[in-house]
Amino acid sequence: MARADIVNNENSRVLILSNRGLEHHVADSCLYEFEDIIAEVDCADFFIPTQSYDRSRKVFNGIQKITRSRSLARVLSPDPNATTLDRDYDLLFMIAASPSRIFPIRSLKNWRQRSQKAACYLVEIWQELIEQRWQPHIELLREFDHIFVGVHHAVDLVAELTGRPCSYLPPGVDTVTFCPYPLLPRRHIDVAYIGRRSSVTHESLLSLAEAGRLHYFYDTAISKTFFVPYPRQHRQLIANLLKRSRYFVTNHANANQPEKTGGKQEIGYRFMEGAAAGTVMIGNPPDTAVFRHYFDWDDAVIKIPFDVPEIGDILSKLDSQPERLERIRRTNVVNALRRHDWLHRWQTILAHVGMDCSPEASARAVALDTLLQAAIGHPPDARQNLQPASALNLSLDPCVVSG
Numbered sequence: 008m009a010r011a012d013i014v015n016n017e018n019s020r021v022l023i024l025s026n027r028g029l030e031h032h033v034a035d036s037c038l039y040e041f042e043d044i045i046a047e048v049d050c051a052d053f054f055i056p057t058q059s060y061d062r063s064r065k066v067f068n069g070i071q072k073i074t075r076s077r078s079l080a081r082v083l084s085p086d087p088n089a090t091t092l093d094r095d096y097d098l099l100f101m102i103a104a105s106p107s108r109i110f111p112i113r114s115l116k117n118w119r120q121r122s123q124k125a126a127c128y129l130v131e132i133w134q135e136l137i138e139q140r141w142q143p144h145i146e147l148l149r150e151f152d153h154i155f156v157g158v159h160h161a162v163d164l165v166a167e168l169t170g171r172p173c174s175y176l177p178p179g180v181d182t183v184t185f186c187p188y189p190l191l192p193r194r195h196i197d198v199a200y201i202g203r204r205s206s207v208t209h210e211s212l213l214s215l216a217e218a219g220r221l222h223y224f225y226d227t228a229i230s231k232t233f234f235v236p237y238p239r240q241h242r243q244l245i246a247n248l249l250k251r252s253r254y255f256v257t258n259h260a261n262a263n264q265p266e267k268t269g270g271k272q273e274i275g276y277r278f279m280e281g282a283a284a285g286t287v288m289i290g291n292p293p294d295t296a297v298f299r300h301y302f303d304w305d306d307a308v309i310k311i312p313f314d315v316p317e318i319g320d321i322l323s324k325l326d327s328q329p330e331r332l333e334r335i336r337r338t339n340v341v342n343a344l345r346r347h348d349w350l351h352r353w354q355t356i357l358a359h360v361g362m363d364c365s366p367e368a369s370a371r372a373v374a375l376d377t378l379l380q381a382a383i384g385h386p387p388d389a390r391q392n393l394q395p396a397s398a399l400n401l402s403l404d405p406c407v408v409s410g
Contacts, residue, residue, distance in 0.1 A: 012055040013052065013090070020098065021097065021098045023042055024100070027042070028055040031234050036241045037276050043239070044353070058088050060088075068143070070083050106129070107141075109147050113147070124152050127151050127153075129156050133158065134269060135267075145165060152172075153360055154172070154174075159273065175297070182375065188378055189385065194250075198256065201226055212318060215319050245280060258275075258290045258313055259291060259292055259298075282340070283344070283348075286339070290309075
């Protein structure tokens, strides 16, 4: 078996270091979706390691712990996917779901010499865990020109550890796939609640479903691996589910694990997905200025406690306001198309490293605008009213930057 795969195109200006040959957790599907869209809107090659880094990490951590020398640990730890690049790129880009996923950068022996610019998207890293275990891995990013961090509270610490400019980059979503317009499939599912959940709220919804009062979609399988071999199919499944759901329960990231987050509240992918699919989101969003910055329109999320036994009463009250619900759904879709597509995140990354979008991006921009016009101009049904587009706050604002 090859140590790594390189997808090589003659005119590519971007090299994406992807973990898709090694990591198949369900959460990784969102990140591979981002990589796929980059390949769609830009000229990109892929470097895909295929041999596990588990032994390399153990040796690296052991040597570093004994010798206190990170440079020695880097030299002595084995590399199962060692590769030498034979051409230059304008940009090397790596998405690391966690600090443990940074390790593959060591396999590209001459990556810095072959890359005019380099950027990394470090998606999930909680400050308490950095201090406990991840500092040596994060310091591997010191040669990057810019580091994007998926949790706002850790931006300053990552900048301090690496000495590099760091920016907060919120999640995105494939809004083209998730958009319910122009077909507008019927929303047969009353409530969707996937991923981490409150047992209190879940039991209340189960009781309502068993009484025949609503159609409730929820996870039933419990797994330690959450293995997803076909990430594109999984993302399509989530999109189809949410486009057919009326309400979507969304909470701040890792809401059921405060011991992991240290009490920090961050934006998770579910908010982007729910908005793009035109659901009415209910839940406990981050009570932060950052969340209010990116979801600054009325009723983006209808706030309810994490544990809410009276969820049936809340839903009944909302169901009595059909015009409000139609406005929420449409406004969510419009804002997602304008602000939260992965193309917008890629534009932000390129701007920070001093690069322009490639001509290939124009086709996706046209697709987004076409769907946007469909969402704004589609007539509501007899029960529903539309908030005028002029009433929407659709401004695009820069990322929060440190360093």
